[in-house]
Amino acid sequence: MSKVRIYTLAKDLGVENAKMLELLDGLGVSYKSVSSTIEEETVDLIKEMLAEEAAQAGGAPAQATAAPESDTPTDAGSAAPAPQADAPTSSEEVPHRAPVVTIMGHVDHGKTSLLDYIRKTKVAAKEAGGITQHVGAFEAQTSKGKIVFIDTPGHEAFTTIRARGANVADIAIIVIAADDSLMPQTREAIAHAQAAKVPMLIAINKVDLPQADPDRVKTDLTQLNLVPEEYGGDLVVVPVSAKTGEGVEDLLEYISLTAELEDLRADPKGTFGGVIIEGKVDKQAGVLATVMVQEGTLHVSDFLVVGENYGKIKAMTDSNGARIKEAGPSTPVQVLGFSEVPSSGEKVQSAKNEHAAREIVAARASDRRDAENARVQRRLTLEEMMGPLGSVRTVNLILRADTQGSVEAIQGILARKESDDVKINVMLAGIGAPTEGDVLLASTAEATILCFSVTASGGVKKVADGKDVDIKSFRIIYELIDEVDRLIKGNVEPVFEEKYLGRAEVRMLIKHPKSGTIAGSYVTDGSLKRNAKAKVTRGKQVVYEGTIVGLKRFKDDVREVQTGYECGINVDWNDVMEGDIIEASEMVEVEQN
Template sequence: MSKVRIYTLAKELNLENARMLEILDGLGVSYKSVSSTIEEDTVELIKQIVAEEGTGSADGEAQAAAPAESQATQSQATQSQDAPEQQETPQAAQASATAVQTRDDVAPASKAEIPHRAPVVTIMGHVDHGKTSLLDYIRKTKVAAKEAGGITQHVGAFEAQTSKGKIVFIDTPGHEAFTTIRARGANVADIAIIVIAADDSLMPQTREAIAHAQAAKVPMIIAINKMDLPQANADKVKTDLTQLNLVPEEYGGDLIVVPVSARTGEGVEDLLEYISLNAELEDLRADPNGQFSGVVIEGKVDKQSGVLATVMVQEGTLHVGDFLVVGENYGKIKAMMDSAGGRIKEAGPSTPVQILGFSEVPTSGEKVSSAKNEHAARDLIASRASDRRDAEGAQVLRKLTLEDMMGPLTTVRTVNLILRADTQGSVEAIQGILARKESEDVKINVMLSGIGAPTEGDVLLASTAEATILCFSVTAPGSVTKIADNKGVDIKSFRIIYELIDEVDRLMKGNVEPVFEEKYLGRAEVRMVIKHPRFGNIAGSYVTDGSLKRNAKAKVTRGKETVYEGTLVGLKRLKDDVREVQTGYECGINLDWDGAEIGDIIEASEMVEVEVA
């Protein structure tokens, strides 16, 4: 018996996919997504239901027309009799309606009244798997031809016109750019296309791209590219995806996988169809009349024009002359260009525009808001600067509570990790151990694992997902360590596998920062002071209790008064440097202080880590 895909049937019956899924739910038919297939007998049953709905709808409309008209007449008559003094002239009614349409504080009655917007798509994947080639093919076949003599300007995004409507592609392939935007609290993409070469399958950057998309909680569509090659093997790619717990629909999962060829165009229409279907199910909407908000995709300095910023409009509408605020800077829009390089005067939701008007280059991922005038823009900047200073001050004074460290005690905690090791065998061994350490209260999420030193991309992912980077037998380059320090990301390196596992245990307990307490070691009495030309004064002492250790904390008391607190920088027995001296032995004590006198008591202690129950 033949099967039909749900979205194909919906298209044939001229139904929205959402309505088709409602019918399936009513029939109790199980499915993964609109691209799932259904049996032929179910198809016939759906056709019968749709036909009956069509007949009922036509009859209902005919019956409803007269009563509706009657009710309207009756309502008008009632208003005329009961409240003649409240009747409005046509001019007054028009003025009242106009006032309501232009008020800023009036929100739509429901989400259904907000219009749909175009989906914004980013394309990621391993180098040389065809990300740019796929974008180029879509641009050439789906972007309207420009007028002769037009100048195309790169604005970091472009709009493709399809049979299902507009789709916006971010023309900056790479998960680093994608995560840089997310690192600043913005999420510009609605759908992530992961491109995988059919002759190469999963590669390190493929896994990274998938991890970044999952961290962003963005729906993924897999495009298996290079299907025109004789060695193409789509089945291997699908099987390899299951190893990452990504199960294609053909294997009973919910992952959409589309075979394509950026060279011949094979499957590209199907890919665009799936993007539109996904967008329809996500029910993407934005109010063009609402408060403006947007995100900076990229910024640059043009030798002729000056500072140019590419902004993706997310809500509201931009107009030439508007004042925009980005971070603690502002600018006035002098000119706007669309993705084809043409001058435009306004731009609504899901529209990428290049803006001329900023004095400083904004950073990718920064959120953009609007202000009524320059005075309001300056006030907003001053407020943000004040908030930032207050936050920085509060962070210094703030003390972590147990709930801050461990999260709400009644919920399941997740420890996010990025794992880097010297060999694949090490990676698999560590993952095997970690899998056995999960409990009902704490889950371990290895977001990304790979061979070799951690990269800047790992740090960006860790910063946005609040993950710790664990390295086994590999070390991070200085440049990566510096970025990690700036972003507050922990990179921890180990040579012994069980030390790495101990670190994971500590993270699972929520004790991210070790707790130390001072432990008493011993004391000694100064019996003579020796002046040394190189080391300063050395206190010849006798250990009366416990032991003294080199580099321990030292406190010197004279009678009841503490005269010095510092470090015990050196210990000598006879002429030899030693690490420790026990009770009953004489020694020479070198402090980073030359004020010791005969009769002083030197007390030694050290800071030790304690476990928090």
């Protein structure tokens, strides 16, 4: 019995992929993604359901079943709106925007070649967009619409933008050479994409080479818990050749499908919002900044605010290098008008006029100073340090070692350290000293960098200090494991129990002008400690529970008083009486297996 891919059926029937998945869910059909296949019987049921919906909406049932036999969308168009009849119109009023894609991977695996092929074919076909040199991005027109590619120098730049809280890329494509498989930078790129929590596609490049082995790449991906669709997982893997063009159209199709499922929307009439992709100083023009418009529309003469700086747009060029007057969502543009070079990843907003821009800048400077002052000695709550109680906590680690054998051995030990309460997530494991890219990833994902028999350079340590990232180096593997135990312990809800310390009898009262009533006492059992919990008993009744805020031996403040000694006890309660018994205890953490 033949099978049909879900996205192919959706295209034939003239409905959106999201709608098709909704229908399959209603039928209880299992699938991994829109590229999964379904049986012909299911296809017939889908056609019947669409026909019924069309009939209920006033359309002809025959149109829904006839739609697959026509290549034109006009026949299916009458059936397609019906499922949306009862849906809220608020989100539908906001139009879809083009997806923004970044391509990452190991050196020489063909990232630039793939971008060049897409760029050249689209320019050769005289379709819109195509040149990347002007703004570090270009637009490609496909059968499903525009796709914007960001031509970044690598995953470090990608994560730098993410670390500043800017979500520029909607989809990440990891390029892996079919003759080389997973390499260190490949693993780093995957870790960065996972930390950014964006949809990820795998492009296996160089499949045209005689020594190409795509199956090896797919098998190696499973070692990173990334399971390709054909192996029963949900990872989309597309074999491509940047040289011959094989599979490139399929890759573009998958990008469009992923974007459709993500339901990317932006209102060109809304408030402007954007992100700086890059900034530079041109000897002739001055400061140039590349802005990705995310929301609203950008116009020449608009005032823009970036961080604590602002500027007025004097000129604006698109990805073709042509002068334009306005730019809508998912459009990369290069603007002239800033006096200082903005940093990649900084968010951009517009202001009505120069006065409003100055007010925004002044408010941000004031907020920054307040935040810096508040950051000093700020005490975190238990929930801030450890997360909500009762939830599974994750320890994010980046592992660097001298050899692959050491990496595998440590990973094996770490895997046995996980429990129901704590998950150990080794985001990246590699050979050699940690890099600045590791620090950026650790900063984004709140991870600790553990090094075995390798040390970070001075420059990397300086970057880590600036971003409050811990880099810890070890020469003995058991010391590294002990450190992991400490990290795990910090992520497990501690269990405390009350431990009895000792008791004292109050024999006289001393009135102190500052401390109030001090109980002159004799320790009859155990010991009393400063800051211990105190319980005052009078006869058989407990009359006070609090804390021992002060202990004195004669005129000296002491931390502890043992059995058989006299002392002055201040429990910060003035109603203590002679003959009372003061019992001390403390809370101690119970060791957990």
